[in-house]
Amino acid sequence: MSHSVAQPRLRDPDARRRAGWALLALLALWPLVQIAEFRPVDLFDARNLAVMGGFLGQFFPPNLSGEFLVFVLKATIETLAMATAGTALAMLLALPLGLVLTHSLSVSRIGPGPDRSVGEAIRALARMVLLILRGIPELVWALLLVRAFGLGPAAGVLAIGLTYGGMLGKVYSEIMESGDTRPARVLLETGSGRLMAFFYGLLPGAAQELASYTIYRWECAVRASVIMGFVGAGGLGQLMDQSMKMLNGGEVSTILIVFLLLVLLADALSVFLRKLLA
Amino acid sequence: MSFELDRVGLIHDAGQAQGQRALRAVSIKVARGERLAIIGPSGAGKTTLLRILASSIRPTEGRVSVLGNNPWQLNGSKLRQLRSRIGFIHQAPPIPPRQRAITAVLAGRLGQWPWWKSALSLIYPADIAGPRDQLARLDLADRLFDRCDRLSGGQLQRVGVARVLYQAPDLLLADEPVSAMDPALADLTVSQLHQEAQSRGVTLVASLHAVDIALRWFPRVIGLKAGELVFDLPPEKVSEGVLRDLYASETGVLPSQDNQPFHLAFEGHAVDEAPAGRGQVPVAPPRVI
Ligand SMILES: Nc1ncnc2c1ncn2[C@@H]1O[C@H](COP(=O)(O)OP(=O)(O)OP(=O)(O)O)[C@@H](O)[C@H]1O
Numbered sequence A: 001m002s003h004s005v006a007q008p009r010l011r012d013p014d015a016r017r018r019a020g021w022a023l024l025a026l027l028a029l030w031p032l033v034q035i036a037e038f039r040p041v042d043l044f045d046a047r048n049l050a051v052m053g054g055f056l057g058q059f060f061p062p063n064l065s066g067e068f069l070v071f072v073l074k075a076t077i078e079t080l081a082m083a084t085a086g087t088a089l090a091m092l093l094a095l096p097l098g099l100v101l102t103h104s105l106s107v108s109r110i111g112p113g114p115d116r117s118v119g120e121a122i123r124a125l126a127r128m129v130l131l132i133l134r135g136i137p138e139l140v141w142a143l144l145l146v147r148a149f150g151l152g153p154a155a156g157v158l159a160i161g162l163t164y165g166g167m168l169g170k171v172y173s174e175i176m177e178s179g180d181t182r183p184a185r186v187l188l189e190t191g192s193g194r195l196m197a198f199f200y201g202l203l204p205g206a207a208q209e210l211a212s213y214t215i216y217r218w219e220c221a222v223r224a225s226v227i228m229g230f231v232g233a234g235g236l237g238q239l240m241d242q243s244m245k246m247l248n249g250g251e252v253s254t255i256l257i258v259f260l261l262l263v264l265l266a267d268a269l270s271v272f273l274r275k276l277l278a
Numbered sequence B: 001m002s003f004e005l006d007r008v009g010l011i012h013d014a015g016q017a018q019g020q021r022a023l024r025a026v027s028i029k030v031a032r033g034e035r036l037a038i039i040g041p042s043g044a045g046k047t048t049l050l051r052i053l054a055s056s057i058r059p060t061e062g063r064v065s066v067l068g069n070n071p072w073q074l075n076g077s078k079l080r081q082l083r084s085r086i087g088f089i090h091q092a093p094p095i096p097p098r099q100r101a102i103t104a105v106l107a108g109r110l111g112q113w114p115w116w117k118s119a120l121s122l123i124y125p126a127d128i129a130g131p132r133d134q135l136a137r138l139d140l141a142d143r144l145f146d147r148c149d150r151l152s153g154g155q156l157q158r159v160g161v162a163r164v165l166y167q168a169p170d171l172l173l174a175d176e177p178v179s180a181m182d183p184a185l186a187d188l189t190v191s192q193l194h195q196e197a198q199s200r201g202v203t204l205v206a207s208l209h210a211v212d213i214a215l216r217w218f219p220r221v222i223g224l225k226a227g228e229l230v231f232d233l234p235p236e237k238v239s240e241g242v243l244r245d246l247y248a249s250e251t252g253v254l255p256s257q258d259n260q261p262f263h264l265a266f267e268g269h270a271v272d273e274a275p276a277g278r279g280q281v282p283v284a285p286p287r288v289i
């Protein structure tokens, strides 16, 4: 008979640690809310409501005249082109950097084997590049690049490509890390290269998430290109800028409706791609 | 020499406070073409031992030599070459559910193919007959183009076996390769592993939880308990007493593939009817070493 093994205590050993972290998070949050002057009651103050109502009233009715719609259509196409080209550029940057960053695709970590420190150094470098790319807001990139490329969409495309490349690279590697990484690891363990371990081991499980996140970023790029438009990169943003300067609320609301439709389009595309890749 | 372990020990997460010792001073020498089974209770260290042989974990103590190399002294590309010569059948097949069986089998050769061939194979399979033949050996040829999430547990396990057969490695490691199969299929699969090892003269090491399969098929049986090697015997020398000790089984029930009470035939107990005599290989008799 071997009952000498100590009975584990009938209490969750991790409970205290979890409670501690939750408390700490709350304590950290409170002063931040104070600093941000977040007082939701202000929203329902009668005077504020009247002011907001007056502002919204200017937007009605939307301007649907044929002449203006032609402008909007041209600007929409320009915006879509800018967002799409920017996102494509971002993907080109993000895929290699994201792959380098992904731990589960690292051969040198198995064991650990030879060249471990080289691998770590390359990963650190890739992490730094991504950090710089996404740490600088796209607007700042755009202001910088407008000086090189002049006014027009080219600066916007590059600005989106750089910032979003940084975001996509980070999230790509996190998506790949959070799925089942065993298939890729096992392929590496039988001598497969990193890229093929990705295609045969990780991509089948991660394709859906990668696609939806990319589409979501494309949607964000559409919005970002508006802000670029304000600094002269063309598209819907520039049109909106002009309408606002002329205090033409009807035109602004037409443009806003187009935005809603574009977001709807992105949503539908995402659903479609997820079904396709399921 | 296919591989040699010299007083190999392993502590999982050795750096950390709660390091788990999985192996202690294990020494084995195995010649090319030998076929051996590793048995032992759950947590004994069978998987760990096989993964050390696959050079996918580095031992904390002792010396390893696999296919004439110390894997942990090789440079990156040599180590990769060595790994591509080792096949590992995993207990739970590490295959993405959305992958087709044919792609999963083809992936066995990724270590040997140039990258452009692997890349082109994503667009159109580089080889269809090869995977079909390997799946056919395991009675699964009709599921060649099926997605793996449409397969049963036992079928998926056979896809994992087919991948390693397709890889045609010089050292065939199998971690409980038949744990999700019924006794008939288990016999078919084990027989194919033996046939592969014998026809190409390569080494086969399989961990098994079913004692009956280990004793019936393998010319050499290794017992592992709490990370230590407790015996290394030909099957006819493995007595009921040795097995009881290994599994610390007081009731006399030993694990078997069909979960029926299992007793050794030669000790005069009820006989679990084997397709062939113990220690013999129905496909071809074991080589006398
Ligand atoms: N990655 C890991 N990290 C920490 N401990 C581990 C790890 N893998 C295995 N162990 C521990 O090492 C010991 C041996 O595990 P191993 O998987 O080799 O056993 P096994 O003989 O294959 O068991 P089973 O028959 O259940 O598969 C166990 O105590 C286990 O808890």
Ligand SMILES: [Mg+2]
Binding pocket: B046, B047, B048, B091, B175
């Ligand atoms: Mg195991």
